[in-house]
Amino acid sequence: MYQRDLKTEYLPALRSCALFAGMQDDEITGLLGCFSPRVSRHRRGEILFLSGDSYKGVGVVLRGKVQVVKESAAGARTLLLQKGEGSVFGEMAAFSSSKSWPSTVIAQTDCAVMLIDRCKITGRCSNNCVFHRRFLENFICIISERGLHLNKKLEYMSVKSVEGKIGAFLLDACSRNRSNNFDIGMNRNELADFLCVSRPTLSRELARLKKNGVIDYHLSAFHVLDPEKLKLKLMK
Secondary structure, three states, X not given: OOHHHHOOOOHHHHHHOHHXXXXXXXXXXXXXXXXXXXXXXXXXXXXXXXXXXXXXXXXXXXXXXXXXXXXXXXXXXXXXXXXXXXXXXXXXXXXXXXXXXXXXXXXXXXXXXXXXXHHHHHOOOOOOOOOHHHHHHHHHHHHHHHHHHHHHHHHHHHOOOHHHHHHHHHHHHHHHHOOOEEEOOOOHHHHHHXXXXXXXXXXXXXXXXXXXXXXXXXXXXXXXXXXXXXXXXXOO
């Protein structure tokens, strides 16, 4: 379904997807012919995949945004990842022995996603596509990057103070963006979930840092005014 859309409406998203990095349009569409992926559309707030559901394959966001969350037995929700157009999700389980989704995937906005069957990724390409190997190399790179991302999240969680967590997160954002001005792409609730702190506490600490001239912000846009003072927060 929607195969024509993959080659027209959604091709820009596929070009920006790390799975297809270094490929020409004809190579991307050639792979789509091999994979025969499924495309589905979802409303905001809809659960695409529930943790524990049967795992079918790797997802690619073609339009809109999705969130990958982990829920505790008590119902507490932790935001693991936020995915926009061209992003990949579910890749960590593709080569594992697990047959179920490790986390819950929710539509953050109205969205469209493409699902590539895991067997098509790990199996031998029947057409012997020369660009299938490049796809696998890109796939391995994505998995490595995701492992590093989750390791960084564990680092944030290990910081004891809330202002220390905020400091670590913002300093990493400075380094990643190579600028003291950046957009984190998350609202306050999402940032609080990501750092595993309460929304009121997060807002209070951000306001305090702003009042003290350490940072400035508006919505999701941040400006680190005094990186040295922010580094001192990590020691508390």
